[in-house]
Amino acid sequence: GIQVEQSPPDLILQEGANSTLRCNFSDSVNNLQWFHQNPWGQLINLFYIPSGTKQNGRLSATTVATERYSLLYISSSQTTDSGVYFCAVEYNNNDMRFGAGTRLTVKP
Amino acid sequence: NAGVTQTPKFQVLKTGQSMTLQCAQDMNHEYMSWYRQDPGMGLRLIHYSVGAGITDQGEVPNGYNVSRSTTEDFPLRLLSAAPSQTSVYFCASSYSARFYSQTQYFGPGTRLLVL
Numbered sequence: 001g002i003q004v005e006q007s008p009p010d011l012i013l014q015e016g017a018n019s020t021l022r023c024n025f026s027d028s029v030n031n032l033q034w035f036h037q038n039p040w041g042q043l044i045n046l047f048y049i050p051s052g053t054k055q056n057g058r059l060s061a062t063t064v065a066t067e068r069y070s071l072l073y074i075s076s077s078q079t080t081d082s083g084v085y086f087c088a089v090e091y092n093n094n095d096m097r098f099g100a101g102t103r104l105t106v107k108p
Numbered sequence: 109n110a111g112v113t114q115t116p117k118f119q120v121l122k123t124g125q126s127m128t129l130q131c132a133q134d135m136n137h138e139y140m141s142w143y144r145q146d147p148g149m150g151l152r153l154i155h156y157s158v159g160a161g162i163t164d165q166g167e168v169p170n171g172y173n174v175s176r177s178t179t180e181d182f183p184l185r186l187l188s189a190a191p192s193q194t195s196v197y198f199c200a201s202s203y204s205a206r207f208y209s210q211t212q213y214f215g216p217g218t219r220l221l222v223l
Contacts, residue, residue, distance in 0.1 A: 001167075033212070041196070041216070041217050042214070042216060043151075043198065043200075043214035044214075045211045045212055045213075048211060086150050086151070088151070094139070094156055094158065094164070095153060095156075095166060095167065096141070096151075096153050096166075097153070097167065098143075098150030098151045098152070099150050100149055100150050101149075101150055
């Protein structure tokens with residue numbers, strides 16, 4: 001089956017720093033989404049981004065489907081950005097596969 | 109809208125017991141799904157449904173049953189709980205059966221411990 005790998009597994013930042021999270025996938029996918037899981041466990045969709053670039057405030061994402069990777073950029077990080085960031089790909093129609101996540105800690 | 113609701117929030121079972129995890133959404137979403145999340149791992153898809161009366165298996169379906177008799181509800185059944193089913197379970201829904209076109213909304217999760 002498809003492999004979804006995220007890097008780095010853990011990331012510690014000072015408030016105000018920028019970061020880039022990466023998601024590699026091993027096969028062609030129909031689509032890709034980025035999610036944030038906050039420290040209380042709630043999952044929130046950030047981007048649905050099968051290709052191209054999108055921006056939402058301090059967050060932006062780029063997917064290069066032909067090269068099988070996606071990047072999530074966080075600028076001017078805040079403590080509320082802490083949590084785990086997951087990418088998920090749609091594989092074989094409606095079958096979603098998640099990466100193991102990047103755990104981000106933003107220190108004040 | 110209440111969004112996606114899950115009950116119970118926590119549950120402790122003994123090996124061999126059965127139980128049903130409830131999931132409901134009030135957004136008239138076609139697509140609903142169940143995931144489990146184990147420590148240090150991403151979510152893994154258990155079962156999903158693209159509409160009332162239609163269900164299909166995901167990545168890890170063994171030991172779980174589902175049904176979709178109404179648009180709103182998508183219960184997950186454990187017929188004979190095993191310690192390997194200790195996990196956090198999330199239910200999710202989206203407007204369309206096509207994953208790509210819609211944001212997925214997640215419930216708050218159910219923590220299950222099987223002794």
